[in-house]
Amino acid sequence: MEKKITLIGSKLAKTGNEFIYCGMLKECENCKFKKICHEGMVVGRRYRIRSVRSTDHPCKIHECGVKVVEIEVSREIPMLIESRKALEGLTLSDSIKCNNITCENYLLCNPEGLPEKFKIVKVFKNKITCPRGYSLRKVIVSPVD
DSSP, X not given: OOEEXXXXXXXXXXXXXXXEOOOOOGGGTTOTTHHHHHTTXXXXXXXXXXXXXXXXXXXXXXXXXXXXXXXXXXXXXEEEEEGGGOOTTOXXXXXXXXXXXXXXXXXXXXXXXXXXXXEEEXXXXXXXXXTTOOXXXXXXXXXXX
């Protein structure tokens, strides 16, 4: 499992938290921590914080500064999928992509940081009610490297 060090806003730096890397901002271009913060990060990828160091460092973006954190690519992403595709071990490259942003299931149907290819590692038994009539199941997926 790939581990790496990066910096994250001090208020967000908690073991177990996950985040999506969105890329470098203009304010980062001349920062002395730019390399630590951004090198090796992949835009759109979901990361999980494994550990947090205690020292705060100054940052032009994060008002309370940043902390050094050890991270890894998130290996467990919850999502909803059509029941007929909800098979443990199945590798997929598509999701529901529902555009009903007012639906309570929207974030699970459109999970952020979903890799291009993913494998279903766990299927939950209960069917999920969908306002559009889809037969859905909650699953946990993991990136396929």
